[in-house]
Amino acid sequence: MLDVSELHAGYGAVAVLRGLTLRAAAGEVLCVMGRNGAGKSTLMKAIMGLVPATGGTITLDGTRISGLPAHEVPRLGIGYVPQGRRLFGDLTVAENIEIGLMTRRRGPATREHVLTLFPRLRERLGQVSRTLSGGEQQMLAIARALCLEPKVLLLDEPTEGLQPSMIALIRETVLALKATGVATVLVEQRVDAVLSVADRVAFVEHGRVAELLPAAGMTHASPQFLKYVGI
Amino acid sequence: MDFGPFLLLALMEGLVTSAVLALTALGLALVFGVMRVVNVAHGEFFMLGAVAAWFVTTWIPGPPAAGFIAALVLCPLLVGAVAALADTLVLKRLGYDPDATIVATIGLLYVLQQAALSLYGPEARPVEAPFTLRVQLPWFGYSGYKLAVIAAAAVVLAGVWLLLARTRIGLVMRATQIDREMARAFGINVERVYAGVFALGAGLAAVAAVLIVPIQQAHYLMGQDPLLLSFMVVIVGGLGSLRGALVAALLIGLSDGVISVFFSPTLAKILATLFVALVLVFRPQGLMGRRAA
Numbered sequence: 001m002l003d004v005s006e007l008h009a010g011y012g013a014v015a016v017l018r019g020l021t022l023r024a025a026a027g028e029v030l031c032v033m034g035r036n037g038a039g040k041s042t043l044m045k046a047i048m049g050l051v052p053a054t055g056g057t058i059t060l061d062g063t064r065i066s067g068l069p070a071h072e073v074p075r076l077g078i079g080y081v082p083q084g085r086r087l088f089g090d091l092t093v094a095e096n097i098e099i100g101l102m103t104r105r106r107g108p109a110t111r112e113h114v115l116t117l118f119p120r121l122r123e124r125l126g127q128v129s130r131t132l133s134g135g136e137q138q139m140l141a142i143a144r145a146l147c148l149e150p151k152v153l154l155l156d157e158p159t160e161g162l163q164p165s166m167i168a169l170i171r172e173t174v175l176a177l178k179a180t181g182v183a184t185v186l187v188e189q190r191v192d193a194v195l196s197v198a199d200r201v202a203f204v205e206h207g208r209v210a211e212l213l214p215a216a217g218m219t220h221a222s223p224q225f226l227k228y229v230g231i
Numbered sequence: 232m233d234f235g236p237f238l239l240l241a242l243m244e245g246l247v248t249s250a251v252l253a254l255t256a257l258g259l260a261l262v263f264g265v266m267r268v269v270n271v272a273h274g275e276f277f278m279l280g281a282v283a284a285w286f287v288t289t290w291i292p293g294p295p296a297a298g299f300i301a302a303l304v305l306c307p308l309l310v311g312a313v314a315a316l317a318d319t320l321v322l323k324r325l326g327y328d329p330d331a332t333i334v335a336t337i338g339l340l341y342v343l344q345q346a347a348l349s350l351y352g353p354e355a356r357p358v359e360a361p362f363t364l365r366v367q368l369p370w371f372g373y374s375g376y377k378l379a380v381i382a383a384a385a386v387v388l389a390g391v392w393l394l395l396a397r398t399r400i401g402l403v404m405r406a407t408q409i410d411r412e413m414a415r416a417f418g419i420n421v422e423r424v425y426a427g428v429f430a431l432g433a434g435l436a437a438v439a440a441v442l443i444v445p446i447q448q449a450h451y452l453m454g455q456d457p458l459l460l461s462f463m464v465v466i467v468g469g470l471g472s473l474r475g476a477l478v479a480a481l482l483i484g485l486s487d488g489v490i491s492v493f494f495s496p497t498l499a500k501i502l503a504t505l506f507v508a509l510v511l512v513f514r515p516q517g518l519m520g521r522r523a524a
Binding site for chain 1: 399402412413414416
């Protein structure tokens with residue numbers, strides 16, 4: 001589904017990704033772990049076209065998306081939940097959802113579906129999103145991305161700073177999406193969260209995938225967590 | 232004349248100034264708010280609107296009203312097209328860098344001004360008002376056209392508000408204003424939004440100019456005052472705050488009218504500038520601006 005091959009990208013003269021390769025299949029949850037500065041968020045932005053790829057290719061279902069103007073990437077079906085949520089803070093919940101729906105011209109049916117997943121948002125449609133609680137903001141950020149009916153969902157540290165009940169809700173959402181065949185790329189720092197949803201774990205170091213393992217055999221004690229993440 | 236009617240006259244003159252100023256300043260505030268571009272050439276779009284209005288009303292035969300209405304429709308479109316072209320050819324290539332765009336729009340100011348001088352000439356030329364109706368109040372008669380200017384400006388302002396608050400185009404503009412990277416991540420063609428906003432901002436200045444040109448005459452240097460006043464309005468109102476710009480335009484326009492009528496226009500400008508300085512000292516974010524986090 002999503003294929004990243006020998007990707008090089010960075011900011012100006014600073015190279016962050018140095019030949020990173022990974023692929024996420026339909027119905028798979030691929031977790032990306034690594035230390036700060038390893039290139040996890042840059043990978044997400046490069047897939048979205050927000051950071052230009054200086055080398056390598058990114059393809060979605062065989063169609064090359066690297067090099068496309070950034071606004072055309074989401075229209076092909078890639079939903080993005082960025083680190084820090086990045087809602088349109090001055091807009092209401094309903095308006096944030098509307099922006100999501102407009103991306104791929106989805107209609108009321110999609111809106112209903114998303115609001116059914118997150119009933120709390122339905123109660124707060126008229127509220128300015130900046131004034132939501134942290135958990136509600138994260139729900140909205142995910143809802144906004146789901147409004148695209150994405151084939152691929154990119155989640156960048158969605159559980160950061162949230163209480164356990166919210167983390168559980170996010171996990172359930174990810175698993176429900178997986179069941180519908182969505183390919184999920186999840187950047188995550190918490191071992192619990194990774195082990196509970198991941199199919200495979202990619203450990204990123206110095207802008208490359210250093211090790212790629214199936215999650216099935218991994219435990220809290222797996223040496224890779226200490227080696228690549230420091231936990 | 233007694234004090235009361237005199238004050239009324241002053242306030243009406245002030246309202247005309249406010250109306251035209253509000254349109255012009257709204258254009259500047261929109262461009263700054265959405266694009267973070269300080270458009271120094273904004274006054275030249277105003278001038279271009281007035282000069283274009285002279286050409287259109289001169290070329291179109293028939294009663295003055297026909298030519299004027301044609302100018303009111305065509306000039307903003309024409310000026311908007313020039314602005315969109317300037318955006319695509321210049322600002323986009325600079326990546327909308329805040330410093331570079333200031334220098335670029337200063338250059339644009341001179342290009343437009345000299346183009347007007349070459350094609351239109353140094354004369355100030357009048358445009359005939361679409362109608363000459365005198366509204367007779369108990370104390371004095373007043374130009375019906377000036378009242379129409381106030382009404383027309385109010386209609387255009389309401390239209391812009393509706394566009395921003397109630398339409399998808401407005402939603403896309405507001406989303407781009409808040410976070411352009413996220414706007415891109417949700418399929419918004421930010422470059423097209425920017426070209427549209429730059430054209431809309433210039434178009435608003437052109438509408439203001441077409442409305443004022445039967446009162447003021449078209450001249451190639453006429454863009455300087457509206458630019459300065461618009462900047463004052465945008466600073467007092469709070470950078471990027473549209474509601475603030477409206478309130479500030481009303482404040483500055485009315486006080487300009489009253490002080491001009493009772494004392495002198497120069498004193499009005501001095502006091503307005505002092506007001507801006509005081510706002511900058513005591514409330515740097517402007518009347519309605521939010522403090523930067």
